[in-house]
Amino acid sequence: MNSVVLETSLPGLKVRRGKVRDIYDLGDRLLLVISDRISAFDWVLPTGIPDKGRVLCGLSEFWFRTLGVPNHLITTDVDQMPLPAGVDRGPLRGRSMLVRKASVVPIECVVRGYLAGSGWKEYQKQGAVCGIKLPVGLNQADRLPEPIFTPATKAESGHDVNISFDEMIRRVGREPAEDLRRRSFQIYVGGAALAEKRGIIIADTKFEFGICNGETLLIDEVLTPDSSRFWPAESYRPGGSPPSFDKQFVRDWLETTAWDKNSPPPPLPDDVVRRTRAKYIEAYEALTGKVFPWK
Numbered sequence: 001m002n003s004v005v006l007e008t009s010l011p012g013l014k015v016r017r018g019k020v021r022d023i024y025d026l027g028d029r030l031l032l033v034i035s036d037r038i039s040a041f042d043w044v045l046p047t048g049i050p051d052k053g054r055v056l057c058g059l060s061e062f063w064f065r066t067l068g069v070p071n072h073l074i075t076t077d078v079d080q081m082p083l084p085a086g087v088d089r090g091p092l093r094g095r096s097m098l099v100r101k102a103s104v105v106p107i108e109c110v111v112r113g114y115l116a117g118s119g120w121k122e123y124q125k126q127g128a129v130c131g132i133k134l135p136v137g138l139n140q141a142d143r144l145p146e147p148i149f150t151p152a153t154k155a156e157s158g159h160d161v162n163i164s165f166d167e168m169i170r171r172v173g174r175e176p177a178e179d180l181r182r183r184s185f186q187i188y189v190g191g192a193a194l195a196e197k198r199g200i201i202i203a204d205t206k207f208e209f210g211i212c213n214g215e216t217l218l219i220d221e222v223l224t225p226d227s228s229r230f231w232p233a234e235s236y237r238p239g240g241s242p243p244s245f246d247k248q249f250v251r252d253w254l255e256t257t258a259w260d261k262n263s264p265p266p267p268l269p270d271d272v273v274r275r276t277r278a279k280y281i282e283a284y285e286a287l288t289g290k291v292f293p294w295k
């Protein structure tokens with residue numbers, strides 16, 4: 001098994017660490033190095049999943065190339081990246097993206113095609129999700145008559161807060177809000193249709209957009225198991241909570257421990273790591289139709 005990459009540091013470059021990505025500023029471009037860190041219940045776990053970053057990088061690259069929408073990706077080829085002399089490119093291979101630096105629109109553009117997670121909770125209480133009225137009598141995990149757009153804001157605490165579309169308009173303006181909603185639907189509908197043919201239901205997902213030289217770009221990651229809820233189409237049954245594709249073993253195992261979710265989480269056992277890694281790779285291979293090159 002390949003070794004796990006939890007953190008990178010590159011000589012001569014300052015790093016900002018997100019939950020999963022290490023971000024290096026190269027002027028008008030960014031180097032995003034996707035680590036093997038995994039988060040659950042809003043915590044980054046002390047144990048990584050070997051090559052998870054490579055799965056996320058490969059999948060996002062696949063979608064950026066397949067979807068044909070304006071996006072931030074320049075290259076994933078580390079030999080093409082303008083890095084300071086002395087940087088060891090080896091550990092960056094397969095997990096790095098050189099991207100155009102954008103001014104990030106501070107809205108998480110969420111599209112839901114199925115009723116799950118916080119959407120299902122809201123529907124049970126209000127018959128609506130983020131102010132969008134839905135038909136009565138829907139069950140958990142039901143496919144919606146048509147996908148809905150349910151934006152959220154990135155809260156300082158790290159926990160996202162759902163907002164109405166009107167609130168999004170107040171924050172970014174009517175035209176940009178409508179434009180991002182249109183783009184989000186287009187990406188979700190195209191991506192979900194392709195994924196379904198390949199055996200994966202994308203129940204919901206989150207996009208981020210940024211503005212670069214006046215152009216709106218799809219940024220960050222796209223249609224990965226980290227930014228989306230993936231269900232295996234094969235075992236899909238409405239009326240319950242389908243197992244998520246990737247983090248199920250991690251969440252299930254954490255639930256069996258005494259961990260209170262309010263203090264640093266415990267390390268994962270090898271078996272949970274191995275099975276989780278296999279699920280990420282399975283998603284990569286199903287969607288791209290290629291053998292994962294880092295097996």
Ligand SMILES: Nc1ncnc2c1ncn2[C@@H]1O[C@H](COP(=O)(O)OP(=O)(O)OP(=O)(O)O)[C@@H](O)[C@H]1O
Pocket residue numbers: 017018019020021022023030072099100101102103104154208210219220221
């Ligand atoms: N092209 C881009 N230009 C500017 N920022 C970008 C671009 N692509 C991604 N980002 C930002 O880089 C970060 C990616 O890091 P990561 O996914 O690890 O963060 P996160 O935990 O999701 O969020 P946070 O940044 O709040 O920690 C996000 O903040 C994202 O908005």
Ligand SMILES: [Mg+2]
Pocket residue numbers: 018020220
């Ligand atoms: Mg992120």
